[in-house]
Amino acid sequence: MAGLMNLGQIVTRLEKTIHGEIAAGNYGAFLEKDGAGFKGQVKLTGFKNGEIDLSEYSWTYQVGLRGEFQKIYMIDESEKAEWTDLTPDASPSTFTWYKTFFDAPNGENPVALDLGSMGKGQAWVNGHHIGRYWTRVAPKDGCGKCDYRGHYHTSKYHIPRSWLQASNNLLVLFEETGGKPFEISVKSRSTQTICAEVSESHYPSLQNWSPSDFIDQNSKNKMTPEMHLQCDDGHTISSIEFASYGTPQGSCQMFSQGQCHAPNSLALVSKACQGKGSCVIRILNSAFGGDPCRGIVKTLAVEAKCAPSSTTSSSQL
The missing domain is CATH 2.60.120 (Jelly Rolls)
Incomplete structure (x- = not known):
């Protein structure tokens, strides 16, 4: 038992020495060939037939398991x-x-x-x-x-x-x-919160483009950007937690109204999306009853909650 205790102490000291000597260079290309182990005299003692001198042994790293x-x-x-x-x-x-x-x-x-x-x-x-x-x-x-x-x-x-x-x-x-x-x-896992943020300057949805639109540089100005909200399969939009058309601030789950805000934003988005599996909202002044702040690029920010449902549908505002 005494020999085993000494061996355990030696192993512990070896581990500490290894960490102290080579921890600074324990990664990188060709690590297994670059100065493995540590220098100095290493002996295992406590055996009945004497000690084992490891000082001249070669050290290496095991690569892989x-x-x-x-x-x-x-x-x-x-x-x-x-x-x-x-x-x-x-x-x-x-x-x-x-x-x-x-x-x-x-x-x-x-x-x-x-x-x-x-x-x-x-x-x-x-x-x-x-x-x-x-x-x-x-x-x-x-x-x-x-x-x-x-x-x-x-x-x-x-x-x-x-x-x-x-x-x-x-x-x-x-x-x-x-x-x-x-x-x-x-x-x-299912997505419980979905967010989106789309401005007037965003490109319209790709599905609204035709081959000729990619040639005509003015086509972008003829189409309206859209916000698409969609819950996971089998889920519907249970509530609209935040909606602001104007200059909203923050990010998902931390949105706040900016200085420009269309007062009917929440009501309009809730009517278009609540109870639906997905909905599309056009980023257009007329969709929100007029321009809430002229001369400023408007953005629509929305945060919605999703919940399980037996039936789903889609809607567009």
């Missing part, structure tokens, strides 16, 4: 790997491969993989690489003994519906820092 080379994230290759069952009370483990199967959520809404319980790593679904996930963000003022989750962090990652089948979808993770895989979830 054996699991990646074996492609254990693929459905067929995954069965060849030696997996062990995981219990809910298992301690978080670093540098670990995880595998599970899940059913696709019903409906056609976008699907998201919630990895908020994990730390940092990579994810694959049915052999498709979602990419790296990194839910932890270090605060600007540094971090000692603290949780690395900042106020802004990404925990949900999109899974294209085309990658999924109705059931038995393979999810494979390689976790680097440790996490709680039993808290991972798959959810369908």
Whole structure:
């Protein structure tokens, strides 16, 4: 046991030394060939038959993972790997491969993989690489003994519906820092808020152009720009939270009226869009009862809410 304790202490010191010696240059082209390891005398002690001198040994970086080379994230290759069952009370483990199967959520809404319980790593679904996930963000003022989750962090990652089948979808993770895989979830997502901002100076919708319009430079002046609002399939515009035709300020979910504002903006947009799956609003003074401020380029800004609905329709103002 004493030898094991000494070995553990040596390994800990080795890890600290490696971080201290090579952390400044731990990335870049041909990293595996450029000064790997550290210089100095390194010995492992505490063994019954003496010590092991590693000072003359060659150091190198391992490029890639054996699991990646074996492609254990693929459905067929995954069965060849030696997996062990995981219990809910298992301690978080670093540098670990995880595998599970899940059913696709019903409906056609976008699907998201919630990895908020994990730390940092990579994810694959049915052999498709979602990419790296990194839910932890270090605060600007540094971090000692603290949780690395900042106020802004990404925990949900999109899974294209085309990658999924109705059931038995393979999810494979390689976790680097440790996490709680039993808290991972798959959810369908729908857009609840939609915004748009279109001015008189914007080009008209492409669908309104004809081949001759691309030749005639004055065609743009003959057509009216339009705002198109549309909720996800199976959803309708339940309410108009903001609408201003004039010189609105701000951005989505932070719009505010400017010095120029058509008072009937909210009522007109609500009448044209509320209860519809989609609507089109023409950016035209006459559509809002006249010019609210002459000599100024007007803009229409709208924020709308979407909600599930059994039927959808479209409308135009």
